[in-house]
Amino acid sequence: MAKVLVRRLLDYDHGLEEAVHALLEPLLPAAGLRSARVLVKPNLLAPAGPERAVVTHPAVVRAVCQWIVDASDGSAHVLVGDSPAVWPFRTVVRRSGLEDALKGLPVQVREFKDSVQVSAEPPFHSLELAREAVESDVVVNLPKWKTHSQMLLTLAVKNLFGCVVGVRKPQWHMRAGVGADWFARLLVGICRTVRPSVHLLDGILALEGDGPGLGGTARPVGYLLASPSADALDYVVCRMLGLDATQLPTLRAALSLGFEPSTVQVEGNMEAVEEFRLPQTGTVLFGPPKFHHLQRRHLLRRPEPEAARCQLCGKCWKICPAGAIRESQPAPVFDYDQCIRCFCCVEVCPFGALTPREPPLGRLLSLLTRRAW
Secondary structure, three states, X not given: OEEEEEEEOOOOOOOHHHHHHHHHOOOOOHHHOOOOEEEEEEOOOOOOOHHHOOOOOHHXXXXXXXXXXXXXXXXXXXXXXXXOOOOOHHHHHHHOOHHHHOOOOOEEEEEOOOEEEEEOOOOOOEEEEEHHXXXXXXXXXXXXXXXXXXXXXXXXXXXXXXXXXXXXXXXXXXXXXOOHHHHHHHHHHHHHHHOOOEEEEEEEEEEEEOOOOOOEEEEEEEEEEEEOOHHHHHHHHHHHHOOOHHHOHHHHHHHHOOOOHHHEEEEOOOOOOOOOOOOOOOOOOOOOHHHHHHXXXXXXXXXXXXXXXXXXXXXXXXXXXXXXXXXXXXOOEEOOOOOOOOOHHHHHOOOOOEEEEOOHHHHHHHHHHHHHO
């Protein structure tokens, strides 16, 4: 059975340490932590305060680290690490509140910089992942409950994409193309290669709307979930949101690789999360390849700039793996024939100036399709 533990918690100020203890103790035996190299992998996407719900809340990271230190009698070597796509790691750590939260604890905080090549499941066969993720004895994955403009939700499986170091992220996005399924298969492969011992999801304050970056909206949800299985944890969140497992691309990939939802066992009170605002995700290309450029330009959801918010900081055109964005006044210009709809630019925009939108013809087609049904 794939066990998922669920705890109701309305805020980060009351009962957090006790909840983390109750979730981790049955899933992460203390004997396996003594003198172990332990990697704690939060979501550190951008330099946003915890009230924005863009990063794993620093209080959750601290509570987990404190529990590991105590459970190992201080013998564990704890490292908190991640690899943000664009932002300087130290800036993210400082502005997210993580630096202050971890003061006084015997833990290291370090950016992933070195990659090692490891074997992986087909069709990728080999991956280059952060050395710390590969060489640690224990990996504790701390994802954030967030929406994602390409992958629908950023949960346990998606959070481990942070184990791909730096510029290799857009390279993998480029290989994934405009479809979500290939990229989802990659994410599941990374998760199964890293093999975290436990996943603990911060869903006390979640992010809805056009996540996973600053374009989303914080929303109290009030849950912590933990499991040794990323697929099982993500499946339970989908159940809470009223989603079929096949609607989440990473779960769709996991199902094709043998994941069995019938084996998931939930412990704790789990209620439906009503009217959680999900993003509209990109459309898959169809038909003869000679028509794909027309679909890219007129049907596919795409990132569009809002000139009033844009500060021309350059982060979008620097991160774009397809080279589809160029600097211009008063906002950057997009080549939608080249754009692969990875929405990296939306993720990294510090001003929330990029929004995924359907072009006019795409909106009309969606409206006609809904009416037809």
